Amino acid sequence: MAETKEYLYPSKWLSKASAGDRVACELRMRIISGMVESGTILSENTLAADFAVSRSPVREALKILASEHIIRLERMGAVVIGLTEKEIEEIYDVRLLIETFVFERLVRMDTTKLVQELSKILEMMKIAIKYQDADEFSYQDVLFHETIIRAIDHSYMLMIWNNLKPVMESLILVSMRGRFKEKYDDFPRILKNHELYIEAIQSKDRNLMIESLHQNFNDVQGKVEDLWMSQQMLSKGVEQE
Amino acid sequence: MAETKEYLYPSKWLSKASAGDRVACELRMRIISGMVESGTILSENTLAADFAVSRSPVREALKILASEHIIRLERMGAVVIGLTEKEIEEIYDVRLLIETFVFERLVRMDTTKLVQELSKILEMMKIAIKYQDADEFSYQDVLFHETIIRAIDHSYMLMIWNNLKPVMESLILVSMRGRFKEKYDDFPRILKNHELYIEAIQSKDRNLMIESLHQNFNDVQGKVEDLWMSQQMLSKGVEQE
DNA sequence: TCAAGTATACTTGTATACAAGTATTATAAT
DNA sequence: ATTATAATACTTGTATACAAGTATACTTGA
Numbered sequence: 146m147a148e149t150k151e152y153l154y155p156s157k158w159l160s161k162a163s164a165g166d167r168v169a170c171e172l173r174m175r176i177i178s179g180m181v182e183s184g185t186i187l188s189e190n191t192l193a194a195d196f197a198v199s200r201s202p203v204r205e206a207l208k209i210l211a212s213e214h215i216i217r218l219e220r221m222g223a224v225v226i227g228l229t230e231k232e233i234e235e236i237y238d239v240r241l242l243i244e245t246f247v248f249e250r251l252v253r254m255d256t257t258k259l260v261q262e263l264s265k266i267l268e269m270m271k272i273a274i275k276y277q278d279a280d281e282f283s284y285q286d287v288l289f290h291e292t293i294i295r296a297i298d299h300s301y302m303l304m305i306w307n308n309l310k311p312v313m314e315s316l317i318l319v320s321m322r323g324r325f326k327e328k329y330d331d332f333p334r335i336l337k338n339h340e341l342y343i344e345a346i347q348s349k350d351r352n353l354m355i356e357s358l359h360q361n362f363n364d365v366q367g368k369v370e371d372l373w374m375s376q377q378m379l380s381k382g383v384e385q386e
Numbered sequence: 387m388a389e390t391k392e393y394l395y396p397s398k399w400l401s402k403a404s405a406g407d408r409v410a411c412e413l414r415m416r417i418i419s420g421m422v423e424s425g426t427i428l429s430e431n432t433l434a435a436d437f438a439v440s441r442s443p444v445r446e447a448l449k450i451l452a453s454e455h456i457i458r459l460e461r462m463g464a465v466v467i468g469l470t471e472k473e474i475e476e477i478y479d480v481r482l483l484i485e486t487f488v489f490e491r492l493v494r495m496d497t498t499k500l501v502q503e504l505s506k507i508l509e510m511m512k513i514a515i516k517y518q519d520a521d522e523f524s525y526q527d528v529l530f531h532e533t534i535i536r537a538i539d540h541s542y543m544l545m546i547w548n549n550l551k552p553v554m555e556s557l558i559l560v561s562m563r564g565r566f567k568e569k570y571d572d573f574p575r576i577l578k579n580h581e582l583y584i585e586a587i588q589s590k591d592r593n594l595m596i597e598s599l600h601q602n603f604n605d606v607q608g609k610v611e612d613l614w615m616s617q618q619m620l621s622k623g624v625e626q627e
Numbered sequence: 628t629c630a631a632g633t634a635t636a637c638t639t640g641t642a643t644a645c646a647a648g649t650a651t652t653a654t655a656a657t
Numbered sequence: 658a659t660t661a662t663a664a665t666a667c668t669t670g671t672a673t674a675c676a677a678g679t680a681t682a683c684t685t686g687a
Binding site: 200 | 673
């Protein structure tokens with residue numbers, strides 16, 4: 146059994162999590178970062194041994210990851226699907242779909258409180274950049290969009306978001322960690338886009354919203370791919386079971 | 387422990403299902419039909435005793451239902467959320483959103499094979515009506531829409547559908563069973579709408595699609611509510627733990 | 628060397644056991 | 658009568674045990 150040297154998922158985010166959640170989060174990061182390649186077959190017993198837990202939490206984790214569609218539960222073993230370029234695009238299709246729907250609701254609401262909340266999160270993001278804290282930045286970035294979605298109080302939109310969130314979170318984490326090392330000058334632009342987004346919500350300007358949304362996605366999308374590839378290259382060195 | 391007299395979920399659909407799935411499906415039906423009222427607190431142990439299985443499958447079932455947002459997992463016990471009028475509307479928001487997106491993709495595809503498949507399903511629906519088989523009709527109805535969604539080969543749209551499907555399925559089952567008894571003359575109209583839908587896909591007529599889609603929803607939506615209420619009334623007589 | 632059949636070692640699904648924690652209830656003291 | 662404390666009976670999360678089923682590998686026969 147290969148000793149797991151270090152964890153990809155921020156341990157501070159797991160303070161109250163169950164063993165099942167821990168395994169799910171860590172495994173998800175390994176899959177999305179490319180450390181565990183797609184096609185790999187995961188066994189409950191092996192994973193249980195690797196993570197030093199029993200099969201119960203592992204089973205739970207595999208169920209979670211299967212519902213996120215990054216693994217496929219088969220008769221014998223779970224097959225890693227991972228994220229291809231196509232699937233990353235699909236994720237953004239969904240985000241675009243959701244957030245456009247949400248915006249249509251927002252324009253008919255009082256958004257002053259929401260705008261204030263978003264501004265706060267934006268400030269947090271700035272500070273995260275200042276201290277080069279990629280994880281904190283990712284957290285706030287995800288929170289930013291979640292806050293917008295929660296604002297319309299639509300349980301099924303929230304359901305979709307909740308299904309998408311873990312994968313998004315991992316994707317953003319991987320992406321941001323890479324950029325804090327390499328492309329530090331990207332961040333002013335990201336912040337600008339979020340500012341535009343807030344402005345669009347404030348002024349209820351549909352076009353501005355769509356524009357900043359697309360910008361936001363282009364920001365992440367184009368770069369994630371490069372990074373993801375490089376991560377995959379990088380992880381070729383890691384020993385595989 | 388109250389003996390469970392009869393099952394709401396069609397047992398033939400559970401031929402290869404695990405005990406966890408069985409519990410999930412049956413419990414879902416009871417919640418959505420109103421037999422288990424919202425606010426009820428479910429305990430793993432009690433459910434395990436009721437369904438004569440161990441806690442493992444029950445835990446699995448509760449996780450599934452929680453991801454579908456019809457129960458809420460709390461520190462002690464799972465609280466039944468159920469479907470309010472608002473949530474039923476929200477489900478149709480999502481369906482509208484998905485299927486509109488799907489249609490946009492379809493108009494850029496060769497849909498001859500899809501149309502053929504849908505026609506087959508429609509014939510099946512007709513036969514189900516002929517033999518007054520509400521369950522079979524529901525099955526084909528769900529399959530109809532799933533077939534359309536699968537056609538565009540979009541894993542994340544499919545993911546959303548998969549999350550929505552069980553609840554939809556239960557909702558349609560409850561609705562159709564009621565209508566086979568009471569409002570038998572609704573069905574020609576339902577069939578007509580599905581025909582229109584196929585026609586829209588065939589001719590790639592966006593307006594026709596939107597129209598038939600809305601019709602389809604109105605068909606189910608307005609009536610579901612009445613039925614749901616009446617079901618709730620009806621189930622008041624059933625003894626509750 | 629190759630085919631067929633059996634045995635073995637894995638797989639999942641379910642049951643059960645146990646530990647840690649929480650609510651409730653009963654008891655005791657003011 | 659009311660409040661505080663302690664005991665009890667629940668809760669969940671995790672580990673482990675076991676049964677049924679499947680793939681793999683090995684052995685035996687030609």
